[in-house]
Amino acid sequence: MSKVTWKGSVLLAPLPAVLVSCGSAEKPNIITIGWTGVICSKPPITYISVRPERYSYELIRSSGEFVINIPSSSMARKVDFCGIYTGAKVDKFARCNFTPQESVSVSCPGIAEAPLSLECRVREIKEFGEDATHVMFIADILSVRAEESLLDESGRLCLERAKPLGYSHGEYYEPGRFLGKIGFSTDKPGKKSGSVKGKPTDKPKKTAKTKE
16 A cells, blocks of 8 residues: 655644643633643553643643543534633633532642543643743643443443544544454454453453553
């Protein structure tokens, strides 16, 4: 199969489009972030990359805390709104009819309407790009809050029920159909993929050769 070659670029997709809440309970703010992901699973460490000129940048840098709120696809218009307007001029909680929710492990609130929220505390800050184009906040995930409707009868998180929002090169997407669970390539014929019961685990099945 033929391919074309381009210079290095940020063509990694799809990515989660998340709402990061920050600030204080009295004056909270929300910023839409596409540059986020997982760095480590034990301990759970994540990151977000923020441009220094963004209003939320100084709020996160000074407090050392933020909440990653994973929105459902039905919230796409509000996610886009929070990425276009600045919190210096607009109360995004009020404009989007979001409810600030008191957090368990950090002082800044989460978003009550978000199906899943990760409460984070900054452990390290790294600057990247010419003149610090982006600043990466590396943070410990202290607590996770999930809607009860996302749990099955065994208490397992079924995040697909929330239809989390995806982002790809300036466009938003709803996730597609389920294709298989980690290790499904080694399942025996006739075995239903994704039939493992219980809560998710970092340990893959013995027969699966996986890389983290």
